Amino acid sequence: MHINVICYLRVSTADQESGLGTQEEVIRQKIKSVGYRHIIETFIDEEVSGDSHVEERPGFKKMLEFIRTYNKNNAGDPIREVWVQTRDRISRQVDMLGYATVILRSFGVEIRATEESQEQLVTRIYDILGEEELKKYREKRKYGIKRRIGEQKIMSRPPLGYKNENGKLVVDEEMRPKLIEIFQMFEDNATMSTISNKFGIPRSTLAYMRKNPIYRTGEYFWKGKVVYKVEPVIKPGDIQERDDDEFFS
Template sequence: MDNNKKICGLYLRVSTEDQAREGFSLPEQKQRLEDFCKYKGYIIKDYYEDAGISAKTGNYRPEFERLKEDIKSKKINTIVAFKLDRITRSIYDWEELITFLDENAAYLDCANDEINTTTANGKMISRLLMSVSQNEIERTSERTKVGLSGAIKQGHIPHQAPLGYKHENKKLVIDYTTKDVVERIFKLYHDGLSYQKISTLFNKEEVLGKTNWRDSSITAILTNEIYKGDFVHGKRTKSPTYYENVVEPIVSKEMWEECQVQKKKNLKVIKEL
């Protein structure tokens, strides 16, 4: 391949959020990039489209990976994209890509950002734009967290309503048609019945018309902080956030805590058997 000729791969990407925010669909990107290549005298070798995929770090983009393989095999020597954030929004990923392009004598040209990695100045400008882009992502994340926190404190719980509750005007409120079932589960467990005995009893009685009550469903209810009026956001993450008194409780905090103590005692007995 003649390295003096720019043999291009047109990279097109749009996520649902991008299209809603910017309005640039894949066909629109494609048309603009074709016009850009015609103006620059670039030869278009192939098209690479990742639809509905974010450029966040860790997201697998099959067409972008195919594009990189074609660069390695010298089928193309230039990536043409609409904007830098079509490629990535991470400074770390961008530095990796610059290194990859350098190692393979390839380049990146962005139609809308006027970025060209063939020069030192072009690389410097790309790093500045990437820093601004990442800063905006981090600020947006902070604003989202603040907004979510405020909503949760107002009782807007971003989860499916658990048994005993229902969503009303986006707020989680007590469902009085099933509240008694939850209260009974806590009382039975507090009085000494195991998960298994409670689920067996409920199946026998066909509580709520169900015969598929399981130990796990009883456990999930007894360990859910929402029933004492609290909520844990990101419970399975490394940094969960605890919110107190965000909804009307079905059981007292004392009852809930005593059931957790009972749970630990039961586990200790099982381990000793």
């Protein structure tokens, strides 16, 4: 029986006695003394201030994505802890440390420090402040999404056949003829395999295109709702509708 763990190291330009090598050695020695731990991966942020937002750090962001993917694919034996030399390696700001704690706990992961004993006394304070910080972050993100929708800005990666132009969805005119041909093949009941082989497009992408109304009506969906309209790829007259009577005659 073991617990899967991640090591997180951070150094800023001001750090002198807590370099990466020192941090990693102290963490590994502590993990070895505690026992029953298996280190899966180590993530590093170099020349990053302890006052910076954790989700703006390259190493921390990669760590979150790694944990999210790993725990999704290994639900029976997930990562359960992130180890640091001291909690200020996560952040020197109490509210940001609490925020990171809440984010990691949403993945079922706890922060562990080699100097754990004295810091356990203030863990609950971090939790409370972290929840407030997370609430503020979500409100800010909600406002940002609402503003982007109001400005008809793109919310995610453009669908095939569209491109991002100054933050807005526009039709990729070079792709339009190919898209029209694909939708004509949809209309003619060509198989997904036939279309996929002809254009080199995965069948999953083709299935998404077929059911996405943006191509025919320009309706852009976000979270299951139409939030605005853009120019459709398929215009009236582009597709010749199939005549079933003629087909079966």
